[in-house]
Amino acid sequence: MSLDNILTNWSRYRKGAEEGGFHEYEHQWGMVVDLNKCIGCNACSVACYAENNLPVVGEKRCGKNQAMNWLRIERYWDEPDLAPYEAIPTANVDAWIEGNPPAKKTELKPSMPSSYLPGLLEQDGQSFEQRVGFDGTKSEFQDFGASFLPMMCQQCHAATCEPVCPVAATYHTPDGLNAQVYNRCIGSRYCSNNCPYRLRYFNFWSYYEDAWPEPLHMQLNPDLSVRDKGVMEKCTFCIQRIRVAKDKAKMEDRKVIDGEFSTACVQTCPTGALVFGDMQNPESQVSKLWSYHQVERGKTKQNKENKELRGYRILEGLNTDPSVLYLERVREV
Amino acid sequence: MKYVNEKDINEEIKWAQINTDILQSLQNPRKAYWIAIAVCLAMLSCAVVAEVYQYQTGLGVADLNRPHMWGLYIATFIFWIGMSHSGTLLSAILHIIHADWRKPIYRFAEAMTTFSLMTAGFFPMIHLGRMWNLYWVIPYVSDRGIWPNFRSPLVWDAFAITTYLTSSALFLFIGMIPDLAICRDNVTGWRRKLYTVLSLGWQGTDRQWRHFRKTYMLMACFLIPLAVSVHSIVSSDFAMSIMPGWHVTSFPPYFVAGALYSGCAAIITLFILLRYFFRLEEYMTVALMEKTCKLTFAIAMVWTYLNLVEFGATWYGHDPVAKEVLISKFVGPFAPYFWAMMFFGSVLPFALAFEKLRRHMATMMVVSILLNVGMWLERWMIVGPTLSHAYAPEAWNFMWPSIVQWAIVFGSFGWFGLLFLIFVKVFPCVSMYEVKEMVFHRRREAHAEVAEKFHRRAADVQQATGRPSAEGA
Ligand code: SF4
Numbered sequence: 001m002s003l004d005n006i007l008t009n010w011s012r013y014r015k016g017a018e019e020g021g022f023h024e025y026e027h028q029w030g031m032v033v034d035l036n037k038c039i040g041c042n043a044c045s046v047a048c049y050a051e052n053n054l055p056v057v058g059e060k061r062c063g064k065n066q067a068m069n070w071l072r073i074e075r076y077w078d079e080p081d082l083a084p085y086e087a088i089p090t091a092n093v094d095a096w097i098e099g100n101p102p103a104k105k106t107e108l109k110p111s112m113p114s115s116y117l118p119g120l121l122e123q124d125g126q127s128f129e130q131r132v133g134f135d136g137t138k139s140e141f142q143d144f145g146a147s148f149l150p151m152m153c154q155q156c157h158a159a160t161c162e163p164v165c166p167v168a169a170t171y172h173t174p175d176g177l178n179a180q181v182y183n184r185c186i187g188s189r190y191c192s193n194n195c196p197y198r199l200r201y202f203n204f205w206s207y208y209e210d211a212w213p214e215p216l217h218m219q220l221n222p223d224l225s226v227r228d229k230g231v232m233e234k235c236t237f238c239i240q241r242i243r244v245a246k247d248k249a250k251m252e253d254r255k256v257i258d259g260e261f262s263t264a265c266v267q268t269c270p271t272g273a274l275v276f277g278d279m280q281n282p283e284s285q286v287s288k289l290w291s292y293h294q295v296e297r298g299k300t301k302q303n304k305e306n307k308e309l310r311g312y313r314i315l316e317g318l319n320t321d322p323s324v325l326y327l328e329r330v331r332e333v
Numbered sequence: 334m335k336y337v338n339e340k341d342i343n344e345e346i347k348w349a350q351i352n353t354d355i356l357q358s359l360q361n362p363r364k365a366y367w368i369a370i371a372v373c374l375a376m377l378s379c380a381v382v383a384e385v386y387q388y389q390t391g392l393g394v395a396d397l398n399r400p401h402m403w404g405l406y407i408a409t410f411i412f413w414i415g416m417s418h419s420g421t422l423l424s425a426i427l428h429i430i431h432a433d434w435r436k437p438i439y440r441f442a443e444a445m446t447t448f449s450l451m452t453a454g455f456f457p458m459i460h461l462g463r464m465w466n467l468y469w470v471i472p473y474v475s476d477r478g479i480w481p482n483f484r485s486p487l488v489w490d491a492f493a494i495t496t497y498l499t500s501s502a503l504f505l506f507i508g509m510i511p512d513l514a515i516c517r518d519n520v521t522g523w524r525r526k527l528y529t530v531l532s533l534g535w536q537g538t539d540r541q542w543r544h545f546r547k548t549y550m551l552m553a554c555f556l557i558p559l560a561v562s563v564h565s566i567v568s569s570d571f572a573m574s575i576m577p578g579w580h581v582t583s584f585p586p587y588f589v590a591g592a593l594y595s596g597c598a599a600i601i602t603l604f605i606l607l608r609y610f611f612r613l614e615e616y617m618t619v620a621l622m623e624k625t626c627k628l629t630f631a632i633a634m635v636w637t638y639l640n641l642v643e644f645g646a647t648w649y650g651h652d653p654v655a656k657e658v659l660i661s662k663f664v665g666p667f668a669p670y671f672w673a674m675m676f677f678g679s680v681l682p683f684a685l686a687f688e689k690l691r692r693h694m695a696t697m698m699v700v701s702i703l704l705n706v707g708m709w710l711e712r713w714m715i716v717g718p719t720l721s722h723a724y725a726p727e728a729w730n731f732m733w734p735s736i737v738q739w740a741i742v743f744g745s746f747g748w749f750g751l752l753f754l755i756f757v758k759v760f761p762c763v764s765m766y767e768v769k770e771m772v773f774h775r776r777r778e779a780h781a782e783v784a785e786k787f788h789r790r791a792a793d794v795q796q797a798t799g800r801p802s803a804e805g806a
Contacts, residue, residue: 003480065398065730074727151727160575166491167469168482184479186469187392187462188487189402193720194574198400198728202462204393229391230462315724318575 027246027256028176028323029237030279031266032289033150035329036310037273038073040148044265044274045071048152050219051238051264053226055211061204068201070235071265074149147329150274152265153178153199153235154314154322157297161191161200169232175242176279176323180234187230196315200234203227237276238263258284279323295325341434341620342768344775351768355761356519358611362758366610373750380744383737384459392462396735400728401720405738406460407570408712409745412595413453414494414567415588415708419596420446421501421560424508425553433774434624436767437616441607441757442600443505448752449599450498452745457490459741486569493566497559504552510535510545511766524759564592571715578658578719583646587639594636594678595708597629601701603753605694607762616763619692626691629704633682640679654724661722662714666731670710670717677707 048054048071057067159178162170169184170191192200206229212220220226223240227233245261258277266274277286279297290296293311294304300319302312310328387394397404420442427435458464470491472480481488514535517528535541565585572584581587604625608617647659662671684690684700691697721731734742756762 004478006480006483061393064396065400066393067399076727151725163482163484164486164574165482166485166487168479168485184469185463186466187464188457188460189462190485190487190570190574192399192402194576196575196724198723198725201399202397202402203391204397205391229393230464232462318724320575 024174025176025280026174027281028279029155029242030176030277030286030290030323030325031152031155031237031263032275032286032325032327034273034275034327035147035149036327037271038148038150038329039271039273040073040075040146041270042073043268043270044150045069045073047264047268048235051221051224052236053220053224055207055226057205057207057211061207066202066204068203068207068233070199070201070233071150071152074151076147076149149326150265151197151199151314152324153237154197154320154324155235155237156320156322158319158321160194160196160318160320164190164194166190177237177239177242178234179236179239180232182225182227182231182233185231187232189232191232196318196320200232203229203231203233205229255281258286289327290325293325293327297321297323340618340775341624342437342618342771342775343615344772344779346615346772348769348772351765351772352515352519354613354615355763355765355768356516358613358762359516359520359524359758359760362610363612366754366758369606369610369750370754373747373754376744376747377751378744378747379740380747383740383744387459387737387741388464392460394735394737396732396738398730398732400723400725400730401717401732403460403716403720404732405713405734405742406456408716409709409742410453410456410460411567411588411712411715412709413449413456413745413749414564415592415595415712416449416599416705417446417453417497417501417596418560418564418589418592419600420444420449421556422593422596423600424504425556425560428553429550429557433771434621436771437618437763438600438604438621438625439767440505440509440764441603441753441762442596443501443508444753444756444760444762445596445599445603446501447498447505448749448756450494450501451752452749454494454498455745455748457487486566486573489566490570493563497563500552500556500559504549504556506531507545507549507552508764509760511537512761512764515765516761527759561589564588571719576719576723577652577655578647578722579715580655581643581646583639583643587636587643590632590636590639591708591711594629594632595705597625597632598701598704598708601625601629601697602705605698605701607757608694611757611762613763616768622694622697623688623691626685626697629701630682630685633678633685633704637679640675654722658718658722662718665718666721667714667718671714674707674710674714677703678711681707 048069049056052070054068054070061067155176155178157172157176159170159172162172162178165185166188167184167186169181169186171179171181173179187202189202192198192202208226208228221240223244241261241263245256249256249260256278258281262276263274266276275285275289277284279287279290281287290311293309294306295302295311295313298321300317302316310330311325312328313322313325316322395404395406420439423435423442424439424446427439458467461467469479470481470488510532513528513532514537517525517532520528565588568584568588571579572581574580601622604617604622608614644659647655650656661667681700681703684696690700717732722729
């Protein structure tokens with residue numbers, strides 16, 4: 001962001017502030033998350049830890065919310081009304097089918113009695129029920145109806161984190177990514193405050209000092225730096241893999257092929273809930289899914305012809321223009 | 334009622350007396366002064382220890398966490414920036430509108446401005462993760478051609494604060510030149526050397542006075558918009574963001590009002606302390622105290638109004654997320670601090686409406702400190718709840734500052750106090766030449782009043798008797 005650059009590219013610079021990023025992209029990496037398929041197993045999160053040299057901060061710091069999970073699975077409890085079929089008292093099934101849900105909320109029961117895992121669930125001389133305060137009618141954990149929401153940096157095109165960084169450590173790449181230059185970051189943490197999704201992580205400590213005790217340091221990914229204290233970091237869509245793939249394609253004088261590579265989380269997902277690819281390539285799975293679900297970029301409100309389509313983006317109304325499309329979870333009730 | 338005719342200053346005081354009285358403040362303060370210095374030093378060392386520890390270990394020791402990235406550091410930063418504004422109000426705005434009651438008390442208020450800015454400047458540095466790279470915010474020319482991001486309010490902050498600090502320090506210095514010359518002519522030793530350099534060869538010639546007046550007036554005119562813009566820019570750190578509870582258009586005036594408010598409260602505290610330390614009862618009179626209190630009261634009401642506007646706008650704006658933040662202030666984990674802020678900020682100032690209380694120094698000392706506590710809480714209520722309750726419900730969290738944060742915040746008061754105490758011992762904290770001016774004007778006014786009474790009586794006599802009275806002739 002030199003003066004020269006600002007003067008010669010003023011209109012582009014201005015436009016970038018309003019509409020987000022550049023407009024002549026080489027690629028536009030995007031993702032689709034099918035919540036119907038997500039089982040909340042956290043494999044993606046673990047893969048992210050391994051791929052991106054994320055420090056395991058330990059119980060105490062994790063309890064303080066200082067963990068560095070770039071990709072985290074959020075768990076939401078559904079309304080009890082969305083209970084599975086068996087949970088509806090049989091007497092009311094007819095009324096339920098006719099569209100009159102039972103007036104009384106379904107009673108909650110623990111799905112897994114503690115006798116299944118006596119040793120595991122009993123701790124400090126307390127049974128599982130005692131520990132979670134289960135008194136027969138209410139449990140801290142519902143026995144059904146958990147929804148999982150994998151949250152990684154949404155790679156917004158009009159990223160709210162970008163304009164507020166005083167040293168321009170976070171910027172938009174020609175790949176449509178929201179990049180973070182670790183060396184440039186001075187740690188004002190404004191970007192994190194301004195990310196509505198709360199997906200930026202700060203190195204509050206020199207985590208690396210105790211995160212990989214020998215011989216675990218051997219597992220570190222050499223393609224990537226290990227960040228020190230005072231640096232802000234976040235999901236990069238595995239930019240190191242993108243680089244390798246792009247370099248390879250360039251050497252072979254061709255375009256990057258869809259599915260040639262993917263991010264660590266996508267690669268690991270056992271149910272294939274995550275899809276990654278270039279949205280500028282109309283043949284890619286990602287862009288097909290986006291167009292099938294009639295979600296368009298650069299909009300705060302989608303105008304879908306088919307209301308049944310499940311695609312949506314999180315907090316779309318804020319006009320951050322995220323690159324991650326979520327497919328709603330549909331339940332049979 | 335019985336105080337109505339009390340004077341701002343004893344107009345019969347001799348000019349030579351003024352010099353002696355003020356100059357003695359450079360010599361022999363009370364013992365309490367030295368105790369205050371010791372306390373400040375102790376506080377400052379707490380902060381230094383905490384900061385060195387944090388610098389070595391990383392910001393984790395401050396107990397900040399993921400959604401709660403800004404803690405007391407930024408809240409206290411705004412507090413100190415705000416504190417600085419009343420010095421400008423008293424010295425520049427009241428100078429321009431010719432409110433001459435400011436004259437005996439503006440010097441220390443201006444010093445307060447400069448020093449609280451110097452204190453404030455530390456906080457953004459302390460809160461940086463990699464503070465050794467702080468200079469990257471400055472647009473210096475480098476071969477890499479990398480500039481700061483001019484879209485970021487933090488960069489505007491850096492510019493605004495350095496500009497304000499430079500100008501207010503200059504303003505303080507310029508306004509002091511005639512006094513420095515008086516000091517130069519009355520002291521010996523190292524002080525004489527210092528004042529000789531600083532008074533820039535002031536002789537008090539007609540020409541010098543004319544230039545001086547012009548410069549001073551110009552600086553005052555320059556400082557006023559600057560002061561308003563500085564706190565508006567600080568408010569942009571919040572208002573420019575997308576977060577609920579921060580993204581509020583009324584933030585700039587709200588911040589400026591809050592700034593003047595806390596500054597005025599601080600002026601009252603320092604007023605009482607200085608009056609006591611240096612036995613300046615003759616100059617820092619109860620009448621002046623009353624005027625400052627009235628000013629504070631007026632600003633407190635403006636602040637209260639803007640607060641209510643903000644709440645109302647959020648409530649009727651029907652943005653559910655912003656409303657959630659507001660509710661978390663009213664009844665959530667922040668409620669005790671929020672209601673304490675409302676009490677100290679909006680209810681307590683009514684104490685200033687009572688003449689009895691206004692004139693009682695010890696009471697005012699306590700009240701003014703509590704007002705400042707309220708204003709400090711206000712800053713925390715701006716920073717905290719929004720970070721705790723924003724768009725992502727799974728990231729909702731609360732942060733209780735660790736001992737490191739508290740020590741640094743606490744120590745900043747020691748640092749400010751130390752700078753201030755040293756200043757008032759080395760430089761005259763009451764403007765001698767302006768007090769003389771004030772005494773001169775007041776005496777002339779008093780004489781004019783007497784003369785007017787005399788003429789009126791003469792006219793009455795003439796009317797009654799039909800011929801000019803012997804007195805009126
Ligand atoms: S999700 Fe947050 S961190 Fe990622 S680009 Fe958007 S605003 Fe920035």
